[in-house]
Amino acid sequence: MNQLNAPQGTFTLNRYPLRAKDTLRAWDAADEYILQFIAEAQASGEVFQNVLIINDSCGALATALAPMQPVVMSDSFVSHQAIRQNLQSNRPEEAPLHLIDCLQSPADFLPTTGAPADLVILKITKSLAQLEDQLHRIRPLLSENTRVLAAGMVKAIHTSTLDLFGKIIGPTHTSLAKKKARLIHCQPDLSLSPAANPFPKALPLPEHRLDIVNHASVFARDKLDIGTRFFLENMPASDEPKHIIDLGCGNGLLGIAAAGTHPNATFTMVDESFMAVASAEQNFAQNHPDRTTNFQVTDCLTGIADNCADLILNNPPFHQQNTIGDFIAVQMFKDAKRTLKTGGELLVIGNRHLGYHVKLKRLFGNCTTLASNKKFVILRCIKR
Structure with a gap:
């Protein structure tokens, strides 16, 4: 085989x-x-x-x-x-x-x-x-x-x-x-005068008071996807000095929004796409230039220390290249449990039909619904 x-x-x-x-x-x-x-x-x-x-x-x-x-x-x-x-x-x-x-x-x-x-x-x-x-x-x-x-x-x-x-x-x-x-x-034609490369592209989000730039490989580079929009509407807030990880950060929008609701937090932004992490780094610097942030290209949370995070935000992908399935999400959930401190929280958004709550409850021993609508659900797990 x-x-x-x-x-x-x-x-x-x-x-x-x-x-x-x-x-x-x-x-x-x-x-x-x-x-x-x-x-x-x-x-x-x-x-x-x-x-x-x-x-x-x-x-x-x-x-x-x-x-x-x-x-x-x-x-x-x-x-x-x-x-x-x-x-x-x-x-x-x-x-x-x-x-x-x-x-x-x-x-x-x-x-x-x-x-x-x-x-x-x-x-x-x-x-x-x-x-x-x-x-x-x-x-x-x-x-x-x-x-x-x-x-x-x-x-x-x-x-x-x-x-x-x-x-x-x-x-x-x-x-x-x-x-x-x-x-x-x-056949290369050197006499061609193609239009300029349109990437990276700007994506202004005035309703969230954010300016975002996306490289070509970034998910939802042309508009704010409805799942992320729902997550932004239900972003938690805290003044505590937490360490927050945006897992599968894409352009970094969830972490950037969380920086606005967690003024004393430090952040780690993680994705397996080099272009996604480059976009996140540029966007974080543009929207929160004075915040402490670590950016890392890796597979799920490989290389991230155990028991280091207070809160992990996760909008998991349902495919890797051309392969569709929940295997990436499951690995993200396992890595999140390892990386969270005792008492730390994992927030996951997903389509309702994906049934992430079953896998999360089996892994963490608990899973509650933070928010939901007809299409999406935001799930909350606590590491005991």
Whole structure:
């Protein structure tokens, strides 16, 4: 189940973090399609020296193509961990991987400094905003001879996807579908004058007296989502010197609002998205420039000390990349219990139908409803 057979070799790949009875593979048919195409291109004489890989979810591409010494760019801390672990377990002899986040410049890490990229490989995600931002970021790296190769499952590739490539990079066409995956071929047109990158975007919230900026990967970057709005309307208040954690902070809005109702609190803002944490850091500094705040990119609360928090705010995601489920929420709840002080509180917002109260009561031994409406519920647990 976890063995990838590709023209570049056979590799044992795992998703991160490791979960018991995880039946999902660490790669998809789009990864296989890419690796087959690159092997055929090399067999026909193409040589790739400056290689950039974007959105490799678990390291299938980085591991198989490691001899090329690619620069690998991802916004996900979880993906970074998976890439490192899979590369180490399959190719420990390879040179250190150039693994960067989506706010860093790939040009600073390409093997041939100052030269354009020979090959750019981009895995398509669900987010058009993220794709638009990434295409703008890679355009300065391209020459007319750069091979730009994108891939994704057919259900993730739409006319709007291809339009972005055409508007920002150049003429674009797709391959035939194989195993429900498709390749996108794009020829760089250096004469194009695309519009400026619209990211990061400002999101003024005058009703809450806040000004927010969102990078491309941030959830609800264009408007305040209704779940967060409901949480803001029911934000608790206290003058006590609490340590508050915004778990899965996104753009930091919950923590920023809590800073207004907890004037003596210190804050830790945590997310697995580098762009989310960068947005939160900028937003917190803009709205509360004098407050003590720690920002950390990590998986749930990995690396956060036990028994350190008085209050944790949590709006858990229900998917990781393309995988939908409550496994992230459950891990967040477990990490929150470990991190809270005795007597500390966890506040969780979720859609009513998700049934978080069952899991929380089993874990904490208690769970009450702080507020609810027809769609959402805010749950409160206390660490005994």
